[in-house]
Amino acid sequence: MRRSHSRTAGFTLIELLVVIAIIAILVALLLPAVQAVREAARRTQCQDHLHNMVIAVHNYMTNYGCVPPSGCYDGVTNGGTWSIHARILPFVEQNSLYQTADLHTTYDLQPQVAGQGIDVYLCPSDPNDKKRVSGAEEHYPVCYGYNAGTWDVWQNxxxxxxxxAFTGNGKLRDANYTDGMSNTVAFSEVRAWTPYVRDGQDFSAVTPLSSISVGSISGANGGSMKGTRFGEESGPAGQASGHTEWVDPRVHQTGFTATFTPNTVVPVSGSGGAAADGDFNNCREGKSCTAPTYAAVTSRSWHPGSVQCVLLDGTVKTIGENLDLQVWRLMAQRDDGQPVKVP
Structure with a gap:
């Protein structure tokens, strides 16, 4: 009598490997799509943040009759004055924090305020959303810089x-924006924890023609280098501490300039560190500086190939990094007599 042998159902090794390979291919195909959807969501949230900041500026204007100054400098107090971002706190749903702050006292003495992260000031695509601690001081980054102009930022x-769009000690009103609020950038993206060079002094009032020229000048004039890589907390040049203090009004912390187009690599260098892509402030605004302040603080983002900015009328624009430099500079000027329609 024959015995029947039934074969146990199951996968062979080859079949299993084929299934795994198919799954891997599907994941590889789907992952970019998932990442694109997530980036689109982050970009939309970023746009909302920028729009809300301009709404806050307009609410400030309604209350005080002018846009907030980029800083208040009396020629006596060295630093410590508060930023635009601090002045519009009540209008970005941060009134309780605003009531905690004393804007008549230096922010250096108020870590309970300066060390607070403000969601509307942070881009969800920026990987360096982290507090900066320096001794007793605590600070939190900012991802949206006010428009300080093209190069000449402040006359000390x-x-x-x-x-x-904003100036130190300024009380700018509607009439000062002769190019039109719909043609003038208010805020644009910047990267948190940006390397920068400061206090080289003795620079020309002529706006640089290229990022290379800024790099060579910054190295020759002995400015102090702060960091060599984005997000650097410690290194040969210390912290890459640009745009890490939302309370600080100085342009390398809460502003940007249209010296160069968005995402331009600016190879700055100074004492304490090798050349790095970063920002430049030849003489920080405040009483200890006697030279005029010229700054190349580039608008940068972590969105691929572009930055987002908001105009003074509240319109949010995505600006490609290949935009013509002259157009970008005209967009940053409030009264040059050459209004341009933002692309």
Missing amino acids: PRGPGGNG
Whole structure:
């Protein structure tokens, strides 16, 4: 009598490997799509943040009759004055924090305020959303810089300020924006924890023609280098501490300039570190600086190939990094007499 042998159902090794390979291919195909959807969501949230900041500026104007100054400098107090971002706190749903702050006292003495992260000031695509601690001081980054103009930011010790949307000691009103609020950038993206060079002094009032020229000048004039890589907390040049203090009004912390187009690599260098892509402030605004403040603080983002900015009328624009430099500079000037329609 024959015995029947039934074969146990199951996968062979080859079949299993084929299934795994198919799954891997599907994951590889789907992952970019998932990442694209997530980036689109982050970009939309970023746009909302920028729009809300301009709404806050307009609410400030309604209450005080002018846009907030980029800083208040009396020629006596060295630093410590508060930023635009601090002045509009009540209008970005941060009134309780605003009530905690004393804007008549230096922010250096108020870590309970300066060390607070403000969601609307942070881009969800920026990987360096982290507190900066320096001794007793605590600070939190910012990802949206005010428009300080094209190059000439501030004439020490008491001004005037630059040609951008906001100025130090300024009380700009609607009538000051002769190019139109719909043609003038208010805020644009910047990267948190940006390397920068400061206090080289003795620079020309002529706006640089290229990022290479800024790099060579910054190295020759002995400015102090702060970090060599984005997000660097410690290194040969210390912290890459640009745009890590939302309370600080100085342009390398809460502003940007249209010296160069968005995402331009600017190879700055100075004492304490090798050349790095970063920002440049030849003489920080405040009483200890006697030279005019010229700054190349580039608008940068972590969105691929572009940055997002918001105009003073609240319109949010995505600006490609290949935009013509002259157009970008005209967009940053409030009253140059050459209004351009933002692409």
